[in-house]
Amino acid sequence: MNVLIVFAHPEAHSLNGSLKDFSVQQLKNAGHQVQVSDLYAMNWKAQLDAADTQAPLVGEYFHASLDSRFAYEHQQQAADITAEQEKLRWADAVIFQFPLWWFSMPAIMKGWFDRVYACGFAYGVGEHNESRWGERYGEGNLAGKRAMLVVTTGGWESHYSPRGINGPIDDLLFPIQHGMLFYPGFSVLPPVVLYQVQKAADARFASWCDTLATRLDTLATCEPIAFRRQNGGDYVIPALTLREDIAPGQSGFGVHQKR
């Protein structure tokens, strides 16, 4: 397979840097082609703004989605955005690796999504009518590709457990896994989460690599999270609420996953 690793950590010698290097080697040893977008090393521009289009503005003022769509459709995006989109087209699987900062990804990676996910590429795709509400949540330009998060936390596993104070890790990752990955079409694999990584990191490194290796070795075969497809019949269109007869009386992130 062709595997892209999108990586966000400011220090190459960190645990995250070492885990990323291990992943590259493990994937290459298994015969995969690997590219890495090391966002800090690339000095990735995080903020979406008018410099992201080389075309004249569509309207009087910069408009994030209108100007993004125009630039995308007319091959006038900033070169760094086009390059990342090309990597996504090339990839069969994409791994997003980052330390959990403030219960989400580092700003530099959020800026990768904000900018690379152009209108017409990752959203605003497909027709909106009575039976389909665009191509998203299971359909779209990234359909057929796999995505997986590799996340490290300083906090304890119990703090991220179903009744832990930080909130359950699956719910904290839902806006990313469902909202950023499933949305443009990715099949989303269960995440690799390594907890409390500042404790005894040297002693535990080999065990973390084992965990990671197991998941990398099954990147092509592992069963994705069973998020419900938007246009598969489970949702009322255009309200996009779950049909009343499915998971009746329940609500929250969990209902959007088949159990």
Add this chain to the structure above:
Amino acid sequence: MNVLIVFAHPEAHSLNGSLKDFSVQQLKNAGHQVQVSDLYAMNWKAQLDAADTQAPLVGEYFHASLDSRFAYEHQQQAADITAEQEKLRWADAVIFQFPLWWFSMPAIMKGWFDRVYACGFAYGVGEHNESRWGERYGEGNLAGKRAMLVVTTGGWESHYSPRGINGPIDDLLFPIQHGMLFYPGFSVLPPVVLYQVQKAADARFASWCDTLATRLDTLATCEPIAFRRQNGGDYVIPALTLREDIAPGQSGFGVHQKR
């Protein structure tokens, strides 16, 4: 009151820009002192990295929390970080206004939290022992201050309803409201969320301003969200799981709020 508005939108002439201007005027008219951190206008640096400290590195390599703590404690932080911390100390209330991009805040605002929330200032505060696990989730350096989100979305309100496909808006905002605001001590007010803002924006602008004005007028008096304090007796320390006799059998973000 002293009110700080932290604002993230790339275009001053946008709806978000107009709403921000309205808020400033409304607050001033009511006699409040107002400062605005307009992150795009300030060309705010989004990525946390070794340039955030002016001190020599604590270890051989850059370490986000160790070097952040050292720089904070020795007055050697980058000047833009210090300036924002000073604004937070000055403020009685802080409003964070942004468009919801990929179910979270724009990268430039995430980078405000990543960098301004230094170790020793917003996390890593207080002692950890058998009855207290640091000062956080209701305690900390920002305790006594109020915070409120003002968020715009392109999507419909039903898409963010309890069974809407995007997930309930309260759950999408939990990592921000609970994880970034309640964590360092803020009392978090219910958010102002304006939906589907790309539809008939001119015709609806006055109504949005009315909604906003009502909330700004009650900034000092409105009841905060009743998140549970970490050290208030509801959690088992150090596992930090909710006590078994509270909301028995329930899990998810909702259990961390008193009903």
